[in-house]
Amino acid sequence: MFKSITKRSFGFNLLVVVGIFAVLGLLFFSLLGFITKHGDTLTVPDVYKKNIQEATMILENAGFGVDVRDSIFVDSLPGLAVWEQTPARGSIVKVGRTIYLTVNKVIPPxxxxxxxxxxxxxxxxxxxxxxxxxxxxxxxxxxxxxxxxxxxxxxxxxxxxxxxxxxxxxxxxxxxSGTGNTENPAPDLVGMTFMEAKETLSASNLGLGTVIIDPSVRDTANAFVVKQTPMRRNSLNELNMVRAGESVDIWLSNTRPEKDSGVVPAPPVEQED
Missing domain, CATH: 3.30.10.20 (Trypsin Inhibitor V; Chain A)
Structure with a gap:
């Protein structure tokens, strides 16, 4: 066969080679559509919120590949549910296209x-x-x-x-919510323990301001309030008024006061001669 080829002219052999390549080219292009599945398309199904196993089964049965590419935590979704898919649902893609999924984590970070x-x-x-x-x-x-x-x-x-x-x-x-508009009498904290005073202030919607503690105090919770600002009454023996949200400063000591130091005695009434 080699001798028969060599006996032919170069021009003839060249035409034969060109013809072979032309036939192969025509065969390749005629099969290209089949190889690439040109014109064979599918609509991507919706697998949002579906469990990864169910989503994989749906996609593979529809002719798609599946690849989990990422994970995220969304507290409103169950674990291993699909959060995102690419290409998105409803997209028109070729048969065999891989669908990339982002799934929800089982354990929150x-x-x-x-x-x-x-x-x-x-x-x-x-x-x-x-x-x-x-x-x-x-x-x-x-x-x-x-x-x-x-x-x-x-x-x-x-x-x-x-x-x-x-x-x-x-x-x-x-x-x-800011301070209230209604004024109420200041509570009488003197003589209470620190914990009792805190509970009284909380019940009155008042805040605890500065706390000054005597150096001898070792148990703050059971220390006694010996002074407060504002006091229960002013120098005219009138009730001091406070609004909800305001703060009361207190002084703490180990010794319970003998009497309510927040009460100021009323001024003596002068008698007419």
Whole structure:
């Protein structure tokens, strides 16, 4: 065969080679549509919120490949549920196209609780959202600084800054509603223990201001209030009035006062001659 080829002219052999390549080219292009499945398209089904196993079965039965490319935590979704799919649902793609899925984590990651005390509600809300935490209930209490955070709670209990908590937790914010318009008599705290005084102030919607402790005090909770500002009565023996949200300063000592030092004796009444 080699001799028969070599006996032919170069021009003839060249035409034969060109013809072979032309036939191969025509064959390739005629099969290209079949190889690439040109014109064979499918609509991507919706697998949002479906469990990863169910989503995989739906996609593979529809002629797609499946690849889990990422995970995220969304507290409103069950674990291993599909959060996102690419291409999106309803997209027209070729048969066999791989659909990339983002699924929800089973165990939420932990984040550190921020210190929200003293922030405005808006700032606290933005801080929580940046850490993927949610604002739960809002509770208002009288206080001077209107609409600022007085306390942060998790599951009804105070939560300290820096504590690790699950991402997606609902944080209850105790906010200041400002001072009230109604005036009430200042409570009489003198003679009470420190804990009793705190409970009385809380029940009266008053804040605890400065606490001055005698150096001899070792057990603050059971120390006695010997002085307060504002006092129960003024120098004219009239009741001092306070508004909800205002603060009362107290002085603590180991010794219980013998009498109510917050009560000023009434001035003597002069008798006419």
């Amino acid at each position: 932990m984040v550190q609780m921020p210190d929200l005390t003293g922030l405005t509600f808006r700032s606290a809300e933005m801080t929580l959202h940046s850490l993927r935490l949610n604002v739960g209930d809002t509770i208002y209490k009288p206080d001077f600084a209107t609409n600022t955070v007085l306390q942060q709670l998790l599951n009804g209990k105070p939560v300290k800054p820096g504590r690790d908590i699950p991402e997606g937790s609902n944080i209850t914010l105790v906010l200041s």
